[in-house]
């Protein structure tokens with residue numbers, strides 16, 4: 234019997250499998266297709282996701298194969314800038330570039346190479362999950378492959394099977410619809426000649442006759458999106474001549490090749506339940522958003538980071554399975570914010586289009602692309618008013634044996650304590666929790682964190698505790714509270730001590 238079966242070998246399923254497998258559990262991945270997705274959908278990721286890639290050992294390879302954007306503008310139909318936001322480029326608090334433009338088939342190959350070198354993972358491609366039945370501690374999957382039906386057993390099932398998730402449907406989970414349904418033509422092209430179009434400047438073209446998006450991807454990859462206008466059909470817009478006509482202000486067949494141009498329906502929706510017993514869903518199966526923020530895949534990778542260590546604690550008998558309820562409690566509000574923020578960028582585009590036609594438009598208070606992701610609503614020590622707890626912990630560089638190392642590489646996939654003042658004598662219970670969870674204690678010396686990424690934290694706290702997903706659990710102002718914060722993990726994460 235497999236510890237975990239994952240339906241879907243897309244970016245979220247493959248990262249989820251990899252993360253749970255590095256904890257030593259055996260995983261089955263099932264996917265209807267064979268090979269990586271032949272075309273790009275996701276194109277943008279960030280430094281937080283790079284930390285996940287780094288945990289799995291391939292962040293550097295991902296970064297080497299990316300480009301960047303230094304500006305995003307909302308423009309009029311003639312591409313005159315109306316609002317422009319500079320994008321941060323420097324390696325920031327996460328220890329990696331803050332945003333990266335990748336090419337999805339290439340990224341998937343990198344992820345899959347890592348998955349396929351992991352002996353704990355078995356992969357069945359060209360295999361479709363048809364149904365499953367649940368007994369007390371066992372789920373039996375019925376799958377079809379080339380007309381043959383086979384069955385597989387697992388303790389936990391995770392549906393990473395995309396927007397039309399079979400797992401979600403079989404579990405009869407409904408979705409909260411955030412009311413944003415639009416059809417857009419998405420075209421991916423590759424430059425074959427040097428072309429005079431912006432190299433690092435993304436544009437939201439607020440043309441009331443046809444809103445459009447331009448994103449310069451890595452190397453010669455260029456992404457274009459065009460809204461379908463009332464009365465237009467998908468077939469009409471997908472015709473090659475029509476696609477080249479839409480692309481003509483930017484590129485033409487003499488200087489670029491077209492990879493594909495397909496109409497996608499953009500939705501804003503979240504599944505109402507993310508866990509039923511031993512069945513869970515993640516990625517697009519749990520949430521869908523229009524791509525204006527480029528955050529759909531990242532939201533799914535955050536799901537995987539939130540879930541893998543909780544599932545590990547349950548599978549290894551160190552936590553009760555109530556910990557799995559904290560998955561939706563923590564991820565749903567965060568994902569809902571991301572969906573809403575993606576919709577609000579769509580609304581800025583619509584508002585500026587209306588303004589171009591002489592209609593009134595007062596932008597809502599919204600930072601567009603400059604927003605900060607929210608903190609976790611629970612699973613933290615006290616509250617997030619310190620603007621530290623519930624947020625990803627910055628990543629200091631540590632000086633070890635004369636070499637500077639990213640702290641994540643010292644910590645691995647464990648809980649961790651960062652302190653500059655050492656650890657006082659702890660209660661027996663706190664000691665037991667440190668041992669049970671194998672909490673890494675990292676004492677920062679004067680040579681560590683020369684970049685001052687932890688400055689704000691240590692100006693408030695003597696010690697902080699960080700979860701395996703790199704989110705700060707909490708900090709204490711006095712080392713006298715060291716046992717208290719460690720002991721509180723027992724109830725926060727249903728530990729069996």
Ligand SMILES: Cc1cc2nc3c(=O)[nH]c(=O)nc-3n(C[C@H](O)[C@H](O)[C@H](O)COP(=O)(O)OP(=O)(O)OC[C@H]3O[C@@H](n4cnc5c(N)ncnc54)[C@H](O)[C@@H]3O)c2cc1C
Nearest residue numbers: 241243245265275276277362394395516517527529530531
């Ligand atoms: C135009 C566009 C642009 C985007 N841009 C970005 C971006 O810049 N950044 C970003 O982060 N996100 C972006 N996204 C969103 C991103 O592409 C998705 O969020 C991401 O691909 C979801 O990954 P997933 O693994 O959850 O699902 P998917 O990639 O959809 O994978 C699901 C897998 O499940 C398999 N499957 C489904 N049903 C079954 C079954 N019954 N049995 C077996 N296998 C099954 C499928 O074959 C598939 O391989 C964009 C999306 C679009 C459409």
